[in-house]
Amino acid sequence: MPSRVRLPLRRPERGRWIAGVATGLAAHLDVPVAVVRIALVALVPVAGVGAALYAFWWLVVPVGDPAAAAAARRPSTMQRLARRQPLRSDGRRVPWAELALGGLLVLTAAVLVGARLGASIDAAWALPVLVVLVGVALAWSQLDALQHGRQDGRRISVLRLIGGGLLAAAGVLLVVGQVVGQGVEPVLLVQSGVAALAVLVGVGLVMAPWWVRLVRALGDERAARAREAERADIAAHLHDSVLQTLALIRARSDEPAEVARMARAQERELREWLYDDRNEPGVSLVAALRAVVAEVEDSRSGPGGEPVAVDVVVVGDRVPEPDTLALLQATREALVNAVVHGRPPVSLYLEVGPQSVEVFVRDHGDGFDLDGVGPDRFGVRESIMGRVRRRGGTARVTSSPERGTEVHLCMPVGGGGSGRGPDEDEERDA
């Protein structure tokens, strides 16, 4: 095997027996898990070194997937876009923590029963120690929860910390009382408690700057991560769409019309992805309009068979409704006419006002005589003007040889536009 990069030390969630220390170590050292486990167990009788090491690593090694952590270390701009397989996919985790808690409860019950039956157990010692242990366990358990990244558990973890601290303090006081003997005065206890608290506050004040810096550095790092994730997202998108289109273009480079069309489609898609708000379907009239434009650009060609790009400018936006749907269909027909019969540049302007939505479609063709076209065959009259007028809108076509053709559609709409609500009905001159 070539010199592989060593995976960082993490405690994986999957494949763990207790806390994932052995699995993580095995991944880190690149040895079988069984070897690590046996070594750890073998070290337990040696003055408890195995257990101590395990506990130490449990506390200091963060939870996480080693492979993912290794990937996250590299800047995402240099990262492979395909995800690695997870370390081990099988294996369900044995609920050791729950088992331990159950065992503890059973033990407590046994002790209580024993005491009831008259066995002489020095409960005076056992209770304070137990209280301290529970308190410490409670306080430490929130660290584990925090590493899991459960954000919602923040308040609960603070409660755990406070509760654990109080329990431990009470336990320590009990132990002290036990050591000093029965004769300890409450005043002395309070005094020493206050002194201990003062020392804690003093240390806290001294450590505060360090702590603040740590928190700030953490925040900065998180922000940097987020930026990198975004960059990786962009890279993935470029790969999916742009690279493939470029490959297609190279393969069909002898068909200029097709190349132009593909380049235009790709440009449109990339623009949409880069600059537009990605709206849910059915909430944006502008998005629907862009879809119509895309469809026309992709499917229709100019008189010479060349693809025609439509220059779209929009002002405002609103939620589509049946009336604006009719407007969009009429706009589509107008666009098709402009692309197929007119001459580029073809411009489309959509303005969403408080009382109406206006559309202008303009081409630079030779124009035509509107009256000279028979009523039987003309798409403009029925599919554009009729559609809009039936819904109470207005439609006007101006055409001249010098200025090309412009279709102006105006559809009155209710409230919900990018302005004020409906207060007056627009004059309808159909």
Added chain:
Amino acid sequence: MSEQVDVVLVDDHHMFRAGVKASLDARVRVVGEAATVDEAVQVVHDLRPPVVLLDVHLPGGDGGGGAEVVRRCLDVPGTRFLALSVSDASEDVVAVIRAGARGYVTKAIDPTALSDAVLRVAGGDAVFSPRLAGFVLDAFGAAAGDVATGDDELDRLSAREREVMRLIARGYTYREVASELFISIKTVETHVSAVLRKLQLSNRNELTRWAAARRLL
């Protein structure tokens, strides 16, 4: 205008600079090129060209892109900037216009129109692409009928300015706007320059918000 207009071309893509150079017609002469903010500032100070064609997105400097170039070249008298961009993002456009650029056109503009735009900027007029006109209408709330009554109002467009902007957004050239509204081309240019001034000086929320967002980056 019979003389050639000297132009400095600022864009970080060599391919695009070559393309623009080849497409500009005989009325325009490219005298210098730059690919980064610092290079651009240097070249503009050295050559003092009447017009700079400026990409909105540029590497280098303090990361301010084209807007930074405009700001750092404010001490060069007689140089005007025409922003050129593929970006559809309004904050990019507004940032470079508010920094002092005299106009904005998209890179998809056809070569003759680009040369026309350069000459127009050299003559001291503003150049608005349909898309910039759309931004202006959006930013000034003109679609909702928010129209100024007095001439000195900076935060709203006058009815006539709105009319001109709408026609430009519809794809009309200045000449077509003039004949549509029965006014002279000079009057159209005056209206467009007035809108540019409002765009640069207005304190409308939409505009200041864009500017603020840009400066934070």
